[in-house]
Amino acid sequence: MDLQLKGKVAFITGGSMGIGKAAALELAREGVDVAIAARRLHHLEEAAAELRQMLATQPGAGRVLPVVVDTTDMTTIEAAMAATAEAFGGIDILVNGAAHPGGLVRSELAEADPQGLLQDIDIKVVGYFRCAKAVAPYMRRRGYGRIVNIGGLTGRGSKQLSGMRNVAIVHMTKTLSDQLGPDGITVNTIHPGVVETPHIHELYEKEAQKQGLTAAAVESNYVKATPIRRVLQPEEMGWIIAFLASPRSGSITGESLGCDGGLTRGIFL
Template structure:
């Protein structure tokens, strides 16, 4: 299927590693010029060079802090200046897994506020900054990367993903008349740089091994494996395309069936 993305331009926050980096790579393969952003300039520059080498596409690194409105606006202005436009925003800049995963007595309120500021308000800042550019062309795709902890109760930081889902639906109502769709994708257990750190932390709590923790997730997943970053990235590319024009305001799990709830 031709996704009709050639000639488009995208911003991917959290694009220096993990899912964000994979998204930038897949978009570049589809002919999209991509600006990747995070706080660490050196990691972005390395990622941009490697993705350009792999895909032959154009990838520009722009360091920014999504907890700062001024930084976000400057980043979007620079991306538009360098790429000529912005058609797609993929919001993924956040602490992997959340910063507050411990019992209430041990939870740090400031860490929780930081989670919300980075992932919820940060996503909003980026969406707000790209909206005028998308409205001007009558085309836009905003894809927010949430997380399955928003559909469960085992981590206090999961509230950020629930808030992102609400933000997604509210923005889809406001921006739909302008040709802009907004959706949120909830990845399951995905093979990324940080996932093994989470296995280790969970193993320490359970008194077992990281390998046993990973296997427990695999055993609970109907497809019986961990997902790849490419699978998440390919889904995001579809949502970013004109082919997905009728999909907006949706909360979509990409988890190999791990979620057992029924969502209509």
């Protein structure tokens, strides 16, 4: 399927690694010019060099631009988006992915840090909001826009207090879809499952210490709990994001999609 993405421009926060980087690769393969945004320039430059190398043999691939952003600071967001628009002519797609992996508050109430919870919400929820607010004028000028928020399965269960940030993102997604829909802009959220990223191995180690298991045993337990019986790959999230970022997905907005291999057992109508 031709996703009709060639010539579009994407801005991806959390774009230097993991799912954000995978999304950048898939979008660029479709001919999208991509700005990857994160706080640390050296990580961005390494990621950009790696992406360019992978795209070198792809005819018609998009360009990759590293831009420094702190999603808790509106000034840096606006500056990075202005630089992206200057380099590529505008912005059509926003992928919100900048967040502390797994959340800062994963402990029980007695040990939970209120400041950590506030930081989680500032980085992820308010950070996504800041980026949506900053990008909307660019999309309105084009009469087209796609915002894809990366949520998390903790928002669909009660295991982690940090999950409330993902619940808030779902609410924001639906609200913004109402406000931006008349301008040709859709807003959706994906909830990735257990995805093979550098951060997932940190989670395995933390869970292993809490449960008195090895990291390999923790990973095995996740696999056993997943109906498709495997860990997901970052490129699988990239494929889903590329579709949601495309004109082909224009009828889908305000939705939250579990991309988890069936790990979630709840029924969401």
